[in-house]
Amino acid sequence: MNEQKNLLLAIVASLIILLIFQYLFPTEKKPAQETTKIEKTETIKDKFKVLPRVKVIENDQRIYLSNSSRIRGSISLKGARFDDIILKDYKEAINPEAKEVTLLSPKNTRNPYFIELGWMSQQSINLPNKDTIWELIGGKELGPESPISLKWKSPDGLEFFRKIEIDENFLISIEQKIINNSNKEISVTQYGRVNRTGTPKTSGFYILHEGPIGVLNDRLIEIDYDDLIDDGSKTFISKGGWVGITDKYWLAALIPDQSTRIEGGFKAILKNIERYQAQYTSGELILESGEKVTINSNIFVGAKEVNLLDKYSKSLSIEMFDRAVDFGWFYIITKPLFLLLHKLSGWFGNVGLSILALTVLIRILLFPLANKSFKSMSKMKILTPKMTEIRERYKNDKLKMQQEIMSLYKTEKVNPLSGCLPILVQIPIFFALYKVLFVTLETRHAPFYGWVKDLSAPDPTTIFNLFGLLNFNPPSFLMIGAWPLLMALTMYLQQKLNPAPPDPLQAKIMSFLPLMFLFLFATFPAGLVIYWTWNNILSIAQQWIIMKKTK
Numbered sequence: 001m002n003e004q005k006n007l008l009l010a011i012v013a014s015l016i017i018l019l020i021f022q023y024l025f026p027t028e029k030k031p032a033q034e035t036t037k038i039e040k041t042e043t044i045k046d047k048f049k050v051l052p053r054v055k056v057i058e059n060d061q062r063i064y065l066s067n068s069s070r071i072r073g074s075i076s077l078k079g080a081r082f083d084d085i086i087l088k089d090y091k092e093a094i095n096p097e098a099k100e101v102t103l104l105s106p107k108n109t110r111n112p113y114f115i116e117l118g119w120m121s122q123q124s125i126n127l128p129n130k131d132t133i134w135e136l137i138g139g140k141e142l143g144p145e146s147p148i149s150l151k152w153k154s155p156d157g158l159e160f161f162r163k164i165e166i167d168e169n170f171l172i173s174i175e176q177k178i179i180n181n182s183n184k185e186i187s188v189t190q191y192g193r194v195n196r197t198g199t200p201k202t203s204g205f206y207i208l209h210e211g212p213i214g215v216l217n218d219r220l221i222e223i224d225y226d227d228l229i230d231d232g233s234k235t236f237i238s239k240g241g242w243v244g245i246t247d248k249y250w251l252a253a254l255i256p257d258q259s260t261r262i263e264g265g266f267k268a269i270l271k272n273i274e275r276y277q278a279q280y281t282s283g284e285l286i287l288e289s290g291e292k293v294t295i296n297s298n299i300f301v302g303a304k305e306v307n308l309l310d311k312y313s314k315s316l317s318i319e320m321f322d323r324a325v326d327f328g329w330f331y332i333i334t335k336p337l338f339l340l341l342h343k344l345s346g347w348f349g350n351v352g353l354s355i356l357a358l359t360v361l362i363r364i365l366l367f368p369l370a371n372k373s374f375k376s377m378s379k380m381k382i383l384t385p386k387m388t389e390i391r392e393r394y395k396n397d398k399l400k401m402q403q404e405i406m407s408l409y410k411t412e413k414v415n416p417l418s419g420c421l422p423i424l425v426q427i428p429i430f431f432a433l434y435k436v437l438f439v440t441l442e443t444r445h446a447p448f449y450g451w452v453k454d455l456s457a458p459d460p461t462t463i464f465n466l467f468g469l470l471n472f473n474p475p476s477f478l479m480i481g482a483w484p485l486l487m488a489l490t491m492y493l494q495q496k497l498n499p500a501p502p503d504p505l506q507a508k509i510m511s512f513l514p515l516m517f518l519f520l521f522a523t524f525p526a527g528l529v530i531y532w533t534w535n536n537i538l539s540i541a542q543q544w545i546i547m548k549k550t551k
Contacts, residue, residue, distance in 0.1 A: 053102075053109045057084055060106070063136065066143030070169055071302060075142065076106060079130040080150055080162060082172070083107070083114035085301050087250070094445050094453055103250050103301060112197040115252060115299055117174060119160070119188045120281075126154040127188070134162070144168045157182035170302025171312060177294045180287040188285050190295050192254040194245050194278040199225050203248050208326050208439055212266040212278050214243035214253075215320045222326075223266055225276060233267035242318055243278040244300070249441045251324050255298040256280055258317050304441055306338060326439045333432040338440055345442070351455050352448030355527050359534045362429060363542075383408060430532070437525040448526065451482070455527035459483045480522045483529045488518035490536035497543050 062074040062084070073084035085104035092098045104113050119127045128134070134150040142148045147165040154160070161177040180186055202210040202225075209222040216238035223234060243264045244253025256262050264280040285293050298316065302308075304325050313321035327334040340361075344354035387405060394401035437443050443456045451461055459481025461467045464474040467482060491514040521529050 050110050051108050053105055056106050056108050061133065063140065063142055063148055065166070066141045066146060068143045068145065068168075069166055071103075073104070075164070077134050077136065077150070079116060079118075079132060080128070080134045081106070081114050081116055081130070082299065082301065083112070087303055090249075090303055091445075101250065103252065110198075111200070112195070113252070114195055115254070115301065116193045116195065117162075117176065117191070117297070119178070119190055121186065121188045123187055125156050125158065125186060127158075128152045128154075128160055142166055156186075158186065169305075169308055170300055172299040172301065173296070174299065175294060175296050177292060178285075178287060179292040180289055183289050185289065186287050188287070190282045190285070190297075192256065192280050192297060192299075194243070194252050194254060196245050196276045197273060199274055199276075200247070207328065207435070208248060210247055211245065212243075212276060213246045213251075213324065214241060214264060214266070214278060215318075215323065216241040216243070216264045218319055220320055220323050221266075225268070225274075228266055228268045228276065229270065229274065233265060235263060235265035238262055238264055240317075240319065241280075242300075242321065243280055244324070245276065245278050246304070246324055248439065249304055249444060250302065251300060251304050253300045253324065254278065254280060255300060255312075255316065255318055255321075256282065257296050258319075260295075306342070306440060306442065325441075326435075328431075328435050328439075330428055330432045330435065333428055334435045337429070337432050338436045338442075341436060342442055345446075350448070351443055351446040352452070352527065352530060355455070355531050356534050358433075359531050359538065363535070363538050367542075430528075433531060434524070434528050437527045443525075443527060446527075448530065452526045452530075455530075456525050458523055459526045459529060480518060481526075481529075483526055483533060484518055484522040487521055487529050487533040487536065488514040490533055490540065491517060494536055494540050494543070497540065497547065 057074060061077040063077065064074045065072050070088055072086050072088050075082055075084070083104050083106040085102075087101040087103060090101045092101055104115070105111055106114060116130065118129065121127060132152055134152050137149040137151050139146050139148055142164060144167055147163060150162040150164070152160045157180075159179040159181060161175075161179075163175040163177075165173040167173075176190065178188065200210075202208075209224070211225045212221075212223045212228060214221050216236035218238075218241075219236075221234070221236065228234070239261050240256065240258035241262065241264060242253050242255045243266070244251055246253075260282050262280045262282050265278075267277050267279070269275040269277065282295065287293055298312075300312065306322060306325055309322045309324055312318060322335070323331075327338070337358075341351070341354055341358055344357050345351050348354050348357065386408060390404045390408065391401060394404060437456055444454070446455045447453045448455055451467075452459065458479065460479075461481040462474055462479045463482075463485060464478045464480065465472045495510065495514070521532065
């Protein structure tokens with residue numbers, strides 16, 4: 001018995017030490033390498049003068065976006081580069097004074113991030129490049145109702161035209177045309193690049209992909225920044241598809257003509273400072289003298305709103321464009337769960353209320369299974385005295401003990417495993433909902449009632465400063481909010497309604513689970529804790545009614 005107590009104490013102590021260690025020293029991927037990158041980046045930025053973003057934009061010739069668009073910013077006439085995009089509808093924090101999210105930034109700023117389209121050739125001919133100043137034709141402002149056109153003429157007699165349109169959201173359409181007015185045949189290849197300088201700070205969670213992403217040859221490709229540096233460039237042949245770079249909530253992606261065969265891929269360039277590129281090239285185009293060719297493509301640069309991604313996927317026949325949102329391995333559950341939650345949010349006007357409603361729907365769906373489980377557990381609780389008696393009687397004969405217990409189960413028609421079925425079924429639902437709340441933009445900064453202002457973030461309160469009454473900020477691993485406490489309490493009450501495990505060691509370990517889950521759930525999104533707490537309350541009510549009926 002003393003050995004069991006010591007084992008139990010060792011397990012509990014190890015779990016507590018592990019939790020504290022994870023909070024104090026969170027794990028990161030290849031910390032030594034990332035530290036080197038950061039130091040190297042700062043050295044390079046000190047060596048080469050970095051200009052303020054506003055100053056760089058003011059010094060360029062630019063086409064500005066109209067106020068009717070959901071994004072504001074401009075396009076540089078130098079290189080016809082998309083390098084100034086700000087999302088008007090999203091801010092960096094909940095604070096009303098917070099800055100709007102900046103997505104793309106021009107060269108010579110602290111974190112250049114831009115998109116380029118162009119042409120290349122094996123022949124010795126003049127083509128527009130990154131330093132080419134394009135001529136603006138017609139309107140000077142780009143908006144949903146006002147496309148713009150650009151022109152550039154080479155000394156070789158080639159004329160290049162580019163028509164740019166933007167919809168009311170985040171899709172930019174580009175029509176590129178070449179007219180061969182020279183007296184010879186030319187060969188050109190069209191390309192597109194998303195170029196990002198410096199390794200951005202990511203969320204640090206292994207369940208979420210941030211970095212180079214695309215769908216090529218009908219396959220989702222996700223590559224981490226450090227893996228791209230370690231493993232080198234990746235190239236894929238595909239018909240259509242898309243490539244880009246994703247953050248948790250934002251995406252910059254190139255979408256070529258879906259009927260065109262392309263070579264798409266990703267690479268890291270380690271010259272002075274790390275630079276990442278998602279790119280594609282189309283097949284070689286041959287233009288005879290006097291011939292012209294037109295190529296259409298699209299750019300998505302904005303927020304990963306699932307309904308928009310689905311809309312563009314359907315209208316442009318883009319394969320798996322919604323996978324820009326990292327729905328994960330449980331996609332078959334996660335995506336429908338998101339759509340249902342989004343629908344309920346439209347009805348209730350609050351994501352938190354829709355989570356409560358979703359919990360009720362899940363309980364209804366699992367009601368027959370849960371009912372059978374609770375009835376079995378009620379019978380198990382009734383049989384506990386008889387099982388204790390059998391264990392005492394045959395404590396020196398383990399085989400006989402198991403035979404008598406199994407005989408008792410058979411006589412009373414009780415399945416001891418049936419109580420586990422609802423939990424096993426809910427595990428994938430739990431992880432799917434965790435994904436939905438963690439990765440989808442629609443729950444970002446979504447408030448609930450009271451102190452919860454962001455359902456995608458952990459409960460901001462903590463018992464260790466009396467929920468804000470004391471002017472004291474405890475360390476992160478002591479941020480135990482009101483909702484996690486309520487969740488642990490409901491878990492404890494639910495345990496009291498269930499029969500205790502017959503083995504004393506198991507019973508003691510189970511009694512510590514609410515405490516362990518308290519620290520674990522304190523780090524989870526508040527929306528997920530609200531779901532689990534409400535689910536526990538409904539389970540307690542259902543179980544109490546069944547126990548009352550079975551007396």
